[in-house]
Amino acid sequence: xxxxxxxxxxxxxxxxxxxxxxxxxxxxxxxxxxxxxxxxxxxxxxxxxxxxxxxxxxxxxxxxxxxxxxxxxxxxxxxxxxxxxxxxxxxxxxxxxxxxxxxxxxxxxxxxxxxxxxxxxxxxxxxxxxxxxxxxxxxxxxxxxxxxxxxxxxxxxxxxxxxxxxxxxxxxxxxxxxxxxxxxxxxxxxxxxxxxxxxxxxxxxxxxxxxxxxxxxxxxxxxxxxxxxxxxxxxxxxxxxxxxxxxxxxxxxxxxxxxxxxxxxxxxxxxxxxxxxxxxxxxxxxxxxxxxxxxxxxxxxxxxxxxxxxxxxxxxxxxx
Amino acid sequence: xxxxxxxxxxxxxxxxxxxxxxxxxxxxxxxxxxxxxxxxxxxxxxxxxxxxxxxxxxxxxxxxxxxxxxxxxxxxxxxxxxxxxxxxxxxxxxxxxxxxxxxxxxxxxxxxxxxxxxxxxxxxxxxxxxxxxxxxxxxxxxxxxxxxxxxxxxxxxxxxxxxxxxxxxxxxxxxxxxxxxxxxxxxxxxxxxxxxxxxxxxxxxxxxxxxxxxxxxxxxxxxxxxxxxxxxxxxxxxxxxxxxxxxxxxxxxxxxxxxxxxxxxxxxxxxxxxxxxxxxxxxxxxxxxxxxxxxxxxxxxxxxxxxxxxxxxxxxxxxx
Numbered sequence: 001x002x003x004x005x006x007x008x009x010x011x012x013x014x015x016x017x018x019x020x021x022x023x024x025x026x027x028x029x030x031x032x033x034x035x036x037x038x039x040x041x042x043x044x045x046x047x048x049x050x051x052x053x054x055x056x057x058x059x060x061x062x063x064x065x066x067x068x069x070x071x072x073x074x075x076x077x078x079x080x081x082x083x084x085x086x087x088x089x090x091x092x093x094x095x096x097x098x099x100x101x102x103x104x105x106x107x108x109x110x111x112x113x114x115x116x117x118x119x120x121x122x123x124x125x126x127x128x129x130x131x132x133x134x135x136x137x138x139x140x141x142x143x144x145x146x147x148x149x150x151x152x153x154x155x156x157x158x159x160x161x162x163x164x165x166x167x168x169x170x171x172x173x174x175x176x177x178x179x180x181x182x183x184x185x186x187x188x189x190x191x192x193x194x195x196x197x198x199x200x201x202x203x204x205x206x207x208x209x210x211x212x213x214x215x216x217x218x219x220x221x222x223x224x225x226x227x228x229x230x231x232x233x234x235x236x237x238x239x240x241x242x243x244x245x246x247x248x249x250x251x252x253x254x255x256x257x258x259x260x261x262x263x264x265x266x267x268x269x270x271x272x273x274x275x276x277x278x279x280x281x282x283x284x285x286x287x288x289x290x291x292x293x294x295x296x297x298x299x300x301x302x303x304x305x306x307x308x309x310x311x312x313x314x315x316x317x318x319x320x
Numbered sequence: 321x322x323x324x325x326x327x328x329x330x331x332x333x334x335x336x337x338x339x340x341x342x343x344x345x346x347x348x349x350x351x352x353x354x355x356x357x358x359x360x361x362x363x364x365x366x367x368x369x370x371x372x373x374x375x376x377x378x379x380x381x382x383x384x385x386x387x388x389x390x391x392x393x394x395x396x397x398x399x400x401x402x403x404x405x406x407x408x409x410x411x412x413x414x415x416x417x418x419x420x421x422x423x424x425x426x427x428x429x430x431x432x433x434x435x436x437x438x439x440x441x442x443x444x445x446x447x448x449x450x451x452x453x454x455x456x457x458x459x460x461x462x463x464x465x466x467x468x469x470x471x472x473x474x475x476x477x478x479x480x481x482x483x484x485x486x487x488x489x490x491x492x493x494x495x496x497x498x499x500x501x502x503x504x505x506x507x508x509x510x511x512x513x514x515x516x517x518x519x520x521x522x523x524x525x526x527x528x529x530x531x532x533x534x535x536x537x538x539x540x541x542x543x544x545x546x547x548x549x550x551x552x553x554x555x556x557x558x559x560x561x562x563x564x565x566x567x568x569x570x571x572x573x574x575x576x577x578x579x580x581x582x583x584x585x586x587x588x589x590x591x592x593x594x595x596x597x598x599x600x601x602x603x604x605x606x607x608x609x610x611x612x613x614x615x616x617x618x619x620x621x622x623x624x625x626x627x628x629x630x631x632x633x634x635x636x637x638x639x640x
Contacts, residue, residue, distance in 0.1 A: 008431040025426040025522065026367075028360060029351035040360055042426075047362060048344075057592060106345040106362075111328040201329075202345065 005037045005052045005095050015094050016221060018085040018123050021045060032197065035213060037097075037316065040104075047104040049080065052097045057213055059098045062091050064139045065212050068132065069190060075131035077124075078208035080105045098117060107200025107207035113231055118243040120206040121199060122250025125191075125227060128209060129220045130255060132189035141216035144277050145181040149174055151278045162298060170277070172175040175306065177271050182264050183218065186257075190223035192217050195230045221261040224251055225268035228317065229276070229304050237303050245318025262319065273305035325357045325372045325415050331473060335414050338405040339421060341365060352517065355533060357417075360424075367424040369400065372417045377533055379418045382411050384459045385532050388452065388509060395451035397444075398528035400425045427520025427527035433551055438563040440526040441519060442570025445511075445547060448529060449540045450575060452509035461512065461536035463595050465501045469494055471598045478605050482618060490597070493625065497591050502539065502584050506577075510543035511535050515550045541581040544571055545588035546639065549596070549624050557623050565638025582639065586631040593625035 007015075007027070009025050022045035025083050030038040030049075037052040053062065066082040073081050082090035083101040091241075110117050141147070152159075152170055159167040193214040200207045224247070232243040248265075251257070280298035287295050311317075325333075327347070332381040336344050342363035347370070350358040357372040373382065386402040393401050402410035403421040411420050430437050461467070472479075472490055511518075513534040530620045544567070552563040568585075571577070600618035607615050631637075 006431065009428060010432060023523070026424075026429075026520075027428050030360075031349035031351040040350075042367060047367070052565075105344075108329060108332075108344075108347050111326065114329060200346075203343070 004054050005097060007039070007095055008054070009052075011095060011164060015099070016041075016043075017089070017090070018092065019083060020086055021048060021083060021101065040102070048083065049102040049104060050094075050099065051102055052094055052099045054097065057098075060314060061139060061213075062098055062100075062285060065139045066090055067137055068135055068212055068215055071135040072128060072131045075134075077128050077131035078105070078206075079212070080208070080210055103144075105200055105208045107202040109197045109199055110201055111196075112198060113243065114204075115246050116204060117196075117199075117201065117206075118147070118231055119250040120201075120244040120270065121194070121227060121231065122224070122247035122252075123254045124199075124206050124209065124250075125194065125223060126251045126254035128191060129188055129223065135189055139216045141190075141218040143192070144213070144216075144222070145217055145271060148177070148274055148278055151180065155278065155282045155285055159281060162281060162284060163302070166281075167304070170274070173270070173274060177267070177274060179190055180267060181271065182260070182267070185218050185219045185221055185261050185264060187217060188219045189215060189249060190220060190226075192223060194223065194227050206315060219268065220255075221257060221264060222268050222272065223267060224248065225272040226275075228265075228269055229272050229301070233304060233307075237300075239307055240317075241316065241318040248317060248319060262314045265317060267306050267313045269308040269311075270305055273301045273308060277301035277305060323373050327359070327370075327415055331415055333566070335412070335419070336361075336363075338407070338412065339403060340406055341421065343369060347584070361421070364396060365419045368403065369422040369424060370414075370419065371422055372414055372550060374417065380416060381459060381533075382418055382420075384457045384571065385535060386410055387457055388455055388532055388535055391455040392448060392451045395446050395454075397451035397525075398425070399532070400528070400530055425520055425528045425530060427522040429519060430521055431516075433516060433563065434524075435563060435566050436524060436525075437516075437519075437521065438551055439566040439570040440521075441547060441565035442544070442572075443574045444519075444526050444529065444570075445514065445543060446571045446574030449508055449543065455509055459536045461510075461538040463512070463534070463599065464536075464538055464542070465497055465591060468497070468591075468594055468598055469570075471602060475598065475605055482601060482604060483622070486601075486622070489622075490594070493590070493594060493629070497587070497594060498524075500587060501591065502580070502587070505539045505541055505581050505584060507537060507539050509535060510538045510540060512538065512546060513545060514543065514547050520560045539588065540575075541577060541584060542588045542592065544568065545585060545592040546595075548585075548589055548623070549592050553624060553627075556622075559627050559636075561636065561638040567640060568637060582634045584638060585634045586628050589596040589628040589631075590625055593621045593628060597621035597625060610616060 012027060022043035026042045028040050030040050035056050036054050039050040041048045041050050050156050069079045069081055071250050072079050080102045083103060084090045091098060093099060156167050156193045199209055228244055232240050234240055277298050280296050284295050321521045342365035344360045344363050348360050355376045356374050359370040361368045361370050389399045389401055392399050400422045403423060411418060413419060444493050451478050476487050518531045519529055552560050554560055597618050600616050604615050604618050
């Protein structure tokens with residue numbers, strides 16, 4: 001469920017009146033996303049997305065997120081854009097929450113991941129990294145290596161409720177990751193949450209990327225590692241090295257990576273798996289079972305972490 | 321949450337290919353409704369609704385529901401219509417469920433009920449009753465007076481968990497309703513679920529009625545009684561007789577009611593309150609707290625029932 005805030009007719013009419021987007025014809029809550037309330041508006045000019053930012057988003061970060069999509073779009077990267085109201089301001093308030101109207105991106109996220117999806121995503125990710133170049137705002141990645149141990153500390157005592165031995169395994173892995181995490185690889189703005197439901201395809205061609213609400217400054221190759229974890233494991237938990245190879249090669253076609261970046265990939269994939277393992281573990285232990293949000297299985301990411309830990313080098317990802 | 325079934329890209333593409341509705345550009349799950357899975361499709365020709373009928377809908381009833389909207393529309397009543405595929409068939413199957421593409425009705429349901437909404441609804445309800453005339457399929461109302469006691473029997477033992485004394489109060493009320501329920505009033509096809517979220521307004525003008533999945537043959541005035549309960553109580557549980565008067569007069573302007581119908585209104589309102597009290601009570605006792613459906617408060621309808629029970633006659637509804 002992704003509608004946490006009910007917007008009244010009067011509030012909506014007054015909000016829309018601030019924009020030059022035509023006459024409102026409908027407004028329906030969208031059952032996607034878990035962080036914010038999203039509505040599909042239609043006006044006589046077409047569809048728009050209305051987003052109300054709920055409590056998990058820090059309002060101070062919104063200028064970064066919205067500015068980034070404007071910067072990416074200006075540099076030719078396809079993503080939804082905040083629509084400015086008549087006064088030139090895009091970020092407003094509705095029902096006591098920060099709110100914005102966002103342009104509608106055609107396409108659908110892929111429920112079944114094909115080889116072509118992976119290849120196209122690799123190239124698009126590299127294009128996004130290049131298109132973000134020159135964006136002047138910065139945002140630290142609170143969910144990178146330095147953020148993992150504090151998060152683990154909040155879940156450590158109860159981790160073994162999910163799987164006996166889990167706390168010890170995470171602790172040992174954190175020791176390793178903190179000791180070996182690279183700092184001298186190319187960095188820039190990354191999306192940091194490129195899961196399939198954030199990438200749209202229209203007639204099998206990638207039409208754009210959405211949901212930049214985890215975007216931050218970090219190692220570029222770490223973004224690729226997140227994608228490898230999110231896109232290249234099959235439902236039976238096996239790793240599809242063909243998908244990985246196509247994704248990495250798609251990336252390399254657009255942005256060459258240094259040998260150091262490629263060699264760091266298994267470590268970055270372990271780190272990425274740790275990041276999602278920890279946030280899912282925390283949510284699992286702290287989401288009441290009555291909540292309307294589906295809890296995601298933390299152990300899915302433990303399996304991924306173990307796979308990468310056993311990986312001798314980038315060759316396991318199909319690289320020659 | 322109103323998306324119970326996840327539709328894969330391939331399944332959706334194959335489904336849409338059966339229709340002449342243009343090229344699919346997006347598909348988003350809608351967070352409204354509780355019975356079915358609803359998606360907002362957009363194609364290069366505009367928006368459509370895709371509905372997958374989930375287990376609470378009896379597939380045998382679908383020809384009645386879909387045929388009724390076609391009949392109403394042909395007689396000038398605004399409601400969404402099933403779209404026929406190229407082979408002329410509207411009711412199909414997707415992901416193992418009955419499924420249909422429905423035309424998109426502009427407008428939004430009112431979050432705040434105004435006097436004008438009530439007046440317009442009264443007239444529209446009467447128009448709907450007239451437009452349904454001549455529809456040849458019939459469907460019994462399983463949730464009318466004869467269905468209440470069996471439903472109560474399923475909830476009786478635990479009713480007092482919700483409110484001490486509730487079981488006895490319902491039992492006494494059922495005795496009264498069964499003994500006095502009218503049978504000789506004008507009947508026809510009724511919507512039977514005209515709550516505010518099923519009535520759309522576009523720029524303050526009623527643009528249509530949706531969700532005919534409880535429609536059935538029953539007393540026409542009972543449909544008005546359902547509306548009085550659903551639209552004329554305020555958030556503080558008080559009954560707004562001005563709204564009721566405007567709604568009833570709006571109805572009468574379009575379809576005159578007999579004296580017997582008007583005099584039966586308090587009784588029909590008690591019955592309507594009983595119907596929603598019982599279904600909500602059953603759902604309350606049988607919906608696990610982990611379910612993604614918000615349980616509706618049965619006691620809201622107990623208060624409404626008590627109001628109508630204390631009502632001396634239709635004068636309480638603002639009738640002169």
